[in-house]
Structure formats: structure tokens, C-alpha cells
Amino acid sequence: MAPIIDEASPEGRALLASGVTEQFEIGALLFSEGNKIDRLVDIISGTVSVSRFGLNGRRQILGFMGARQFLGAASTPRYPNSVKALTKVEAIVYPKEKVNSALATSPEFSAHFRELLVKIIESRDDHIFTIGQRSAPERVASFLLHLRTNQARFAPGGPREKSQHIDLPMSRVDIGDYLGVSVETISRAFSWLKQKGMIDFSDSNHCEILQLDQIYKYGGRDDFTEYRGGAL
Amino acid sequence: MAPIIDEASPEGRALLASGVTEQFEIGALLFSEGNKIDRLVDIISGTVSVSRFGLNGRRQILGFMGARQFLGAASTPRYPNSVKALTKVEAIVYPKEKVNSALATSPEFSAHFRELLVKIIESRDDHIFTIGQRSAPERVASFLLHLRTNQARFAPGGPREKSQHIDLPMSRVDIGDYLGVSVETISRAFSWLKQKGMIDFSDSNHCEILQLDQIYKYGGRDDFTEYRGGAL
DNA sequence: CGATATTTTGAAATAATTCAAAGGCAGTGG
DNA sequence: CCACTGCCTTTGAATTATTTCAAAATATCG
Numbered sequence: 001m002a003p004i005i006d007e008a009s010p011e012g013r014a015l016l017a018s019g020v021t022e023q024f025e026i027g028a029l030l031f032s033e034g035n036k037i038d039r040l041v042d043i044i045s046g047t048v049s050v051s052r053f054g055l056n057g058r059r060q061i062l063g064f065m066g067a068r069q070f071l072g073a074a075s076t077p078r079y080p081n082s083v084k085a086l087t088k089v090e091a092i093v094y095p096k097e098k099v100n101s102a103l104a105t106s107p108e109f110s111a112h113f114r115e116l117l118v119k120i121i122e123s124r125d126d127h128i129f130t131i132g133q134r135s136a137p138e139r140v141a142s143f144l145l146h147l148r149t150n151q152a153r154f155a156p157g158g159p160r161e162k163s164q165h166i167d168l169p170m171s172r173v174d175i176g177d178y179l180g181v182s183v184e185t186i187s188r189a190f191s192w193l194k195q196k197g198m199i200d201f202s203d204s205n206h207c208e209i210l211q212l213d214q215i216y217k218y219g220g221r222d223d224f225t226e227y228r229g230g231a232l
Numbered sequence: 233m234a235p236i237i238d239e240a241s242p243e244g245r246a247l248l249a250s251g252v253t254e255q256f257e258i259g260a261l262l263f264s265e266g267n268k269i270d271r272l273v274d275i276i277s278g279t280v281s282v283s284r285f286g287l288n289g290r291r292q293i294l295g296f297m298g299a300r301q302f303l304g305a306a307s308t309p310r311y312p313n314s315v316k317a318l319t320k321v322e323a324i325v326y327p328k329e330k331v332n333s334a335l336a337t338s339p340e341f342s343a344h345f346r347e348l349l350v351k352i353i354e355s356r357d358d359h360i361f362t363i364g365q366r367s368a369p370e371r372v373a374s375f376l377l378h379l380r381t382n383q384a385r386f387a388p389g390g391p392r393e394k395s396q397h398i399d400l401p402m403s404r405v406d407i408g409d410y411l412g413v414s415v416e417t418i419s420r421a422f423s424w425l426k427q428k429g430m431i432d433f434s435d436s437n438h439c440e441i442l443q444l445d446q447i448y449k450y451g452g453r454d455d456f457t458e459y460r461g462g463a464l
Numbered sequence: 465c466g467a468t469a470t471t472t473t474g475a476a477a478t479a480a481t482t483c484a485a486a487g488g489c490a491g492t493g494g
Numbered sequence: 495c496c497a498c499t500g501c502c503t504t505t506g507a508a509t510t511a512t513t514t515c516a517a518a519a520t521a522t523c524g
Binding site: 171183184 | 502504505
Binding site: 465466467468469470471472473474475476477478479480481482483484485486487488489490491492493494 | 495496497498499500501502503504505506507508509510511512513514515516517518519520521522523524
């Protein structure tokens, strides 16, 4: 069930009822930079990237979002980022007006939504710490821990135990654009962690953490607060 | 007047009435990492830094806040950052319960507060773009533009025109920790911009932009959305 | 004025990028 | 089924940006 919607209240139920399921193919854009915002999207399955483009082709990925995370909040009527499907994506789309009226009439839903926004800020702060203070291998280790926590917390069927198997639905270029380093540096960092025996790959999109303690040592246990969900 | 408080409503007026003015000396901590959060702080004058510390003494500054910006929101009962006064700071402190009850009873205040949170996310996204994609001189140029916009929008007496005079109330170390590069690199970047004739200094804390177009070229006009205020 | 901290500059070392090529994998068509 | 094509990932070597270490200049404070 979508975590942003509080079905306990009448407003929550009305909002839930207004949602429409949609499918997005690989590469499909759920939002484009500058698009008018008329909807809130709640992801059911699949992964998307949220990114921003610079002048000379530079791209910064702000986050990867999966099941049970939502998209579409903005302070301006135009969405400032691009949201692209990295895999097939199934999502529920809520009309903006319905969301706004639920926010206006239900203090509980409003408080819940507000808390999610604060969590987004905190996860952005983790991201800033990572790219501002960490070396490339540390960023990659940190990224693996981030994915690990996320994939347990936002598993499609609901929260589950953390696993040592990490899915990497995004490309190396995507990871580079997320962590603020080049593709080659990402690849070298993975190779280095693998050569040290900390991780292993069945294929390039499926990573196994072999020495969690070492990954923590590089990725930083205390340096980042556990990711908590929600997405702009 | 504090922008987060909507004095048009009875709830807003009640909240305003509950605020207490406080003074903080240079170096004083308004919040510490892990502190219990029992208040919302609205800055009247002065500048503070919001930062997070890593294991090996690494520090990332998440933002600099000045007049008409607020602090103290968090999803956990413990505040995840440290907030330190860089100058003398005058602030109004509101009890957390009063803020929460205003949020619960006034949909207008709640919507306003929510919008501020979204703006914080967007400014964090700008920051992530800057440290993820830009070179050191670009980061510094971008930082100057950021300060310029902020100092006009959040001037103590209310919004004013943007000026070419930029105040730098923070140290070079602070700027480095904000932009994710070393002090020396910050200093070299300033020297480089100065040597190119783009900026000049009366002293190290007061910068004059001589060639705004060039600073824009390096700091990126379109790469970052204008800062809009509010702070976690 | 002297003492201390901050900022700037210099030189060497290092991390990451860039350019270039090789390796691996998936899909297509013979 | 295999070879071919194209794409993504990995590795290598040279270049560049940034850091680190060290010292000089500048500002700040008692």
C-alpha cells in the first residue's frame, strides 16, 4: 500500500479512490524539467531516476526512487527535475487537486506529508555529505549501503530484512552522475572493492556484499543517517 | 517580520505571541547534533552555519542561514545537524508545541510551511548539483551568486535589489566545507577570479563583483534555480 | 606592538579525469 | 547455433585538478 496515503481518514480514502494506475516503459519520462505539475506519482514497482541537467551536457542525478516512494512535489508550478524510468515502472497517479484538498482538510495527512518532506531533506543532506566529503571508493561503498537499506525498506511487498544482495538497476553512467564522478572512476572503485574481497558480481547489475563490516568502514556507518523514503 | 509566521490568522497570531527573542554570541551553538528538538528558531539578524560531522573530523556545511530564515524542523526527535552562530545572532524562538498546534489547526500556515520545506529541498538540489558537477572556480562563482541572491531576498529590513557587494561572514574554511573542497582551493579560486578581473576584495570578507556576466558564465545562471529561503 | 589566527602562495604528491582501446554481454540475422 | 553488431563496462596510460604539506603574507586581538 502506498505509504503516503493515510487510508484511515475519509480524506485519505477519497484520495486513494482518485488514483489511476499507469505503466511506464524503460526510458519513459514521468516528469520533464519545466513541465507543469498536475499530479503526484506514487511508484508501485520499478525504478526511476530524478535528475537535473546543466548547460554543457552535465547531469546530476538527485536520487533513485523505487517502490513505495512518491514524486511530484514542487514549490513552483513547473517541475525543476527530470524523472526517467530505468526499468518498467508501475505507478499510481493522483490528480494534484485531490492531493491538495486532502492536505487542506486532513491535518493527519498533512502532518504525514510534511514529515515525508523533512525526510527527503535529510536524505538530501546525506547525499551532500557523501559527494562533498568522501573519496570515490567511499562514495561507492556508501551508495551500496544506501541501496541495501532502501531495498529492504521499500521492497515491493513491504519492508523486509536487509540482504547482502544488492540490485543495481541503473547503469554505471547513472551511478557516476549520482555520485559526482566519472563512469571510469565508478568502474575502478567497484573493481577495487571486488579485488579487496569486499564485494562480488554475478553480473554487472547484481552485487553481493561479502564483507559488510569493511563496506561500512568505507561507506560510513555513522556518517549518514539511514535513508527514510519519499522523493521530490 | 518573520516570513514563516502568517499573522493573518488567529493561529498565526497566537504562535507569534509565543515567540521569545534570544541573542547568540559568535560561536554559540543553536542546535547540536543529536539534541532534542523542542523549538523552532527564526533568525532576525546574523548568520549561522548548518553542518554535519563525519568520523575523521570531516565536516560538511549544508547551508548558511541569515535573516528571515528558520531552523529546527526534523523527522526524528533528535536534530541531525549542528547549527553555529558565525556572527552575533538575534533570533525568535518558538516552542515546538505551539508550532505544531498552529500547523494542526491552520491549513494556511500548514500549506505555507509545507511550501518552505519544498523550497529547502530545491535549494539542497542546487547544492548537490554544484558540488557534484562543478569545478572549484565554478563552485566559488556559483557561491557568490547564491549569496548575492540570498542577501537581497533576505535582507534584514525586507527584500531589496541585488547588489554587487557580497558579504562573506564565514571563513574560507567554512566556504571550503560548504563547497566540498579544501581551504587552499577556495583561496586559489578567489585569487584566480580576482586576477581575471571578475571580482575584487576590500578585505577578505567583503567581495565586489566587477564582471557579473563572467561570474554568471562560471557560476551558471541556468544551472541552478534561484535560492528561495527556509532552512532545515 | 607583539602574539595568534587566518588567508594566500608555492611545490610536491595524489586522486580523478580524459582519451583510447579492449573485453563482455545481449540481441539480430544468417 | 554461431557470427556479427552495438552497447556497456572495464582497464590502461597520460593529463589535469585538487589535495597536502610547508611557508610567507595579512589581518586580528589583547
